[in-house]
Amino acid sequence: MSSLHPDTRAVHLPQPPLNGSTPIAVPLYQTSGFVFDDPAVFADGMGRPDGAFVYGRLSNPTVRALEEAVADLEGGVAAVAAGSGMGAINSVLFGLLQPGDHLIAQRPLYGGTAASIADLGARFGVSVTYVDQDDPVAAREALRPETKLLYLETIANPMTQVADLPGMCAVAREAGVVAVVDNTFASPILCRPLEHGADIVVHSTTKYLSGHSDVLGGIAVFADDALYRRLWAYSTKLGATLDPFAAWLTLRGMQTLPLRMARHCENTRILATRLAEHPAVDAVHWPGMPGHPSYELAAKLLPDFGGVFSFDLTGGRASGERFMSSVRLALLAPSLGGVETLILHPATTSHRSLTAAELESSGIGEGTVRVAVGIEHPEDLWADFVQALEH
Numbered sequence: 001m002s003s004l005h006p007d008t009r010a011v012h013l014p015q016p017p018l019n020g021s022t023p024i025a026v027p028l029y030q031t032s033g034f035v036f037d038d039p040a041v042f043a044d045g046m047g048r049p050d051g052a053f054v055y056g057r058l059s060n061p062t063v064r065a066l067e068e069a070v071a072d073l074e075g076g077v078a079a080v081a082a083g084s085g086m087g088a089i090n091s092v093l094f095g096l097l098q099p100g101d102h103l104i105a106q107r108p109l110y111g112g113t114a115a116s117i118a119d120l121g122a123r124f125g126v127s128v129t130y131v132d133q134d135d136p137v138a139a140r141e142a143l144r145p146e147t148k149l150l151y152l153e154t155i156a157n158p159m160t161q162v163a164d165l166p167g168m169c170a171v172a173r174e175a176g177v178v179a180v181v182d183n184t185f186a187s188p189i190l191c192r193p194l195e196h197g198a199d200i201v202v203h204s205t206t207k208y209l210s211g212h213s214d215v216l217g218g219i220a221v222f223a224d225d226a227l228y229r230r231l232w233a234y235s236t237k238l239g240a241t242l243d244p245f246a247a248w249l250t251l252r253g254m255q256t257l258p259l260r261m262a263r264h265c266e267n268t269r270i271l272a273t274r275l276a277e278h279p280a281v282d283a284v285h286w287p288g289m290p291g292h293p294s295y296e297l298a299a300k301l302l303p304d305f306g307g308v309f310s311f312d313l314t315g316g317r318a319s320g321e322r323f324m325s326s327v328r329l330a331l332l333a334p335s336l337g338g339v340e341t342l343i344l345h346p347a348t349t350s351h352r353s354l355t356a357a358e359l360e361s362s363g364i365g366e367g368t369v370r371v372a373v374g375i376e377h378p379e380d381l382w383a384d385f386v387q388a389l390e391h
Helices: 006-011 039-045 061-074 085-096 111-124 136-142 165-175 225-238 244-254 257-275 295-301 316-326 356-362 378-389
Strands: 078-082 102-107 127-132 147-153 178-182 200-204 218-222 281-285 308-313 342-344 368-372
Touching: 006 061, 006 257, 061 078, 061 218, 061 244, 078 085, 078 225, 085 111, 085 147, 085 178, 085 200, 085 218, 085 225, 102 111, 111 127, 127 136, 136 165, 147 165, 165 178, 218 225, 257 281, 257 308, 257 378, 308 316, 316 368, 316 378
Parallel strands: 102 127, 102 147, 147 178, 178 200
Antiparallel strands: 078 218, 200 218, 281 308, 308 368, 342 368
8 A cells, every 4th residue: 555645545445354355435333342252362452452452442443444544644653543633642742751851842833732731841840942843953952861752743833834844853863852743734645744754643633634524533643663552552541532433434534635635725825825915914824925934845845835824914803803703604613624614813712822922922913813724616715705804
């Protein structure tokens, strides 16, 4: 499978043979446990991820199919699915860090991840140094003997800065530090961070992988088998387990992931380019714009620039609120990666846990609106934005 293009691999999902034949669609194993004839096989399955299926918190055939499918797309050896993106992120953070450890994280960072890192500091004395996502020199200078982890995002939320994955991961590799990359905004279609030196890739499968706004889930993909087994053991104790039905829906959505990503990116290019010329817009933040600070890096690292962008409205928060109240086709809602176009106000929603100073340092203003572009016809979306901007 690894020799095939990602577009093909997304369609042909891992399948277990059944009595000499193979089902076309991955079966849904909606069960909490499994029955055994052999006590030794039962006991063995309790202690390792590749033993017999025993109990839903440890493993499930449908969940395993999703783990294998995403690991294949990302180029990893294995994966651990979780009940949400934050479930996967926290399994990694809390599973790898001990009291007194130090981590380096990029600035800016998704609000939920930043909140978990702050909680690690308050509860366990884990310290953090924030550096720019494209500054390997700063990352190297931030290293300490107790540094255990480097945390990056391929495309940052919501200002869409792109991380210098090869440069930053090289710093981590040289220092023996685990490099973790949140690849949610890019998906494996636009970027595979393990190819650039990452050790772990995390996704909110709620977003592009499932693609239909009907699933909550997360996943962590590993480049190393030993690290995978270590995190599997921790995540099963934590109980951040994905439900098999959610895994089944995600697998179903993944088969159209390449097609959807192409349309997301194309629609975003049309909207972002036109908004940049609108008199009511101060700035557009999308790495596909030549004036974006990550444009040159993104052009080298990504085949396209993603389906999420932000823009700043003239008039600040009042203008932003009027715009969001005036759209008719775009939906005012959380999340991203579904077939619908969604908008939100980052300062009061996705990044509400950040202080005013942290918002400012991240470039998020009172008039910033984030747009997760869907797959509707672009002219319908543009007409909706134009009428909303008139308000």
